[in-house]
Amino acid sequence: MPDPRRITSADVARRAGVSRATVSYVLNATPGQSISPATRDRVLQAAAGLGYAPSAAARTLRTGRSDVVLCLIPDWPIGNEMGNTLGNLSTALAREGLTFLAHPGSRDDRPIAEVWKAITPAAVLSFTDFSDDETEAMRAAGVALVVALLGRAGRHGRELEVPQTLIGRRQADHLSRTGHQRLGYAYPDDPRLQIFAEPRLAGARALAEPVVRTVPLDAARAAEAVAGWRADGVTGICAYNDEVALAVLAGARTLGLTTPADLAVIGVDDIPAARLAVPPLTTVTTDQGLLAAHLATTIVAAVGGRPAPSLSADELIRVVVRESG
């Protein structure tokens, strides 16, 4: 094996017959440097010819900051809606020259601090908040922090909070419009989902005063919750998501109720199973493309130290009317 050395900018410089600095200036289009078109082309040609790719490590070491956007993925069940958004986000950030990397597990693997300290990312996208110390440490290290969801009061906007709230609001709104006065809220069983459930519930509360019950993903136990709601005179259920909604549907069926005549149900996410349910599930869907684009511009703004753009959440959330409510 003939020593498979990495191709460095020095190789490019040698081939183009210029200094290494010139190569750097050309490839980074450094402003305030004048390079003749002739050498410019020679450098570009040489770089392409050699298949040169700059070392992220060296670049990061030098500049003190990498072009990585680190997304800390909590350990809650990541549905394919979220997966979709992350994919779109990755594409959007790539267009800005940023590399999106996701790290699953803000669990006890190792202190998350280790991860971001090691990577020195340009920005960190997190869903939950950090401790004050950690936040301060990141600020000091020059890492732009974007907290997407819940968090204590602070400078950081919580980018997803408004959309999540709006989801609950739209659910309640839809059921009200279709004539339901007493509403119920089907809260998820998994405590890890609380972070999403709280803002959604808050949104529903802004319009109605729903009776909240926890609904496990199990027909028999869901039936108990449904029976409770019936006793309360509830006729319409806002479910945390489509899966919980399916459980409510199953619970109602167990009790011999018909949907939506006896009990209307509306979910969230529009998962494939929603349209295949009996009856097909009315649900609230999010425009993942728009959301990803907004997150991307927010992150880019945060990296640049500019304030976050505002999100016109209205067109983001849409009700998909089917037969369950």
Place this chain on the structure above:
Amino acid sequence: MPDPRRITSADVARRAGVSRATVSYVLNATPGQSISPATRDRVLQAAAGLGYAPSAAARTLRTGRSDVVLCLIPDWPIGNEMGNTLGNLSTALAREGLTFLAHPGSRDDRPIAEVWKAITPAAVLSFTDFSDDETEAMRAAGVALVVALLGRAGRHGRELEVPQTLIGRRQADHLSRTGHQRLGYAYPDDPRLQIFAEPRLAGARALAEPVVRTVPLDAARAAEAVAGWRADGVTGICAYNDEVALAVLAGARTLGLTTPADLAVIGVDDIPAARLAVPPLTTVTTDQGLLAAHLATTIVAAVGGRPAPSLSADELIRVVVRESG
């Protein structure tokens, strides 16, 4: 702002009253170096006290290899089963000192080569194969490549291929045991899923000769497929996954058939919606913890240049019997 400099190993050395080299030896437990317990403790104490975290960039630059395992996530819909596995994998690799990072989008964002050349990961975990040039380039750069799924013949074991095959086999086996001779295979509509669908179908073919039909996630169109199978005398369906299975269920219901009397269905994944379906869906589930552990040891082995361990796939795949088949 008082110049928030990064804490380097030099800071630790100064505080511990030793040289930087000693610090490095202590913290990395470099073999073949003798350090007195006294200074060892002083160094560790100093490092902890300062909250020192080594710069991944510098370390990577020096050693030519980072401790990152890069997982290239294709753009197929990533269900929460997969999300789970990735989470477990991350934990398992962390225990080995490796940092798991996922990059969504092996799409046209930017040549994937850019990503791995930039990061210089210890290993790349991919689901699809690379071009020969790229494979060779990675080998030359010393990046351990693990191809998980489909790929042309080559040295790389395709780690997930056997389990996927086994899934299809178990489905067919279960339906045969319960008395179904003519089987059908419900193939997913989304072409991106082909990579998983092919080995699963191959597994089913090893036991039966199923009639393959594509089933869109739509009750009406699924009904057409079901009608076709009925005409063929098929009584049991192996579905690509639970969602496709739900579509088959919906199609059968549309035609007024009863499940499993007229048509038995078995899915894959055991998604939450499966147990909530009418009737509850029989399905095949994978032990995500075991799978993640196997992938982890495979990757660790690949990084160390050792051959991959074999997987006892038998206990990995399990049939969850419910009422649909």
Place this chain on the structure above:
DNA sequence: CTTTACTACTTACACGTGTCAGCATAGGTC
């Protein structure tokens, strides 16, 4: 002719780490 200004570069340093070669000191052997 000198000064200034600009173009098109190059030289040199720093980023933080791993590691090789070297250097004292101490203890044992002949």
Place this chain on the structure above:
DNA sequence: GACCTATGCTGACACGTGTAAGTAGTAAAG
């Protein structure tokens, strides 16, 4: 006392990059 070996540590270099500072050469201005 001379020689060797092991212990415990330090000095110095290289990894590949970005960029501030400097330098020839040319052109315009005074």
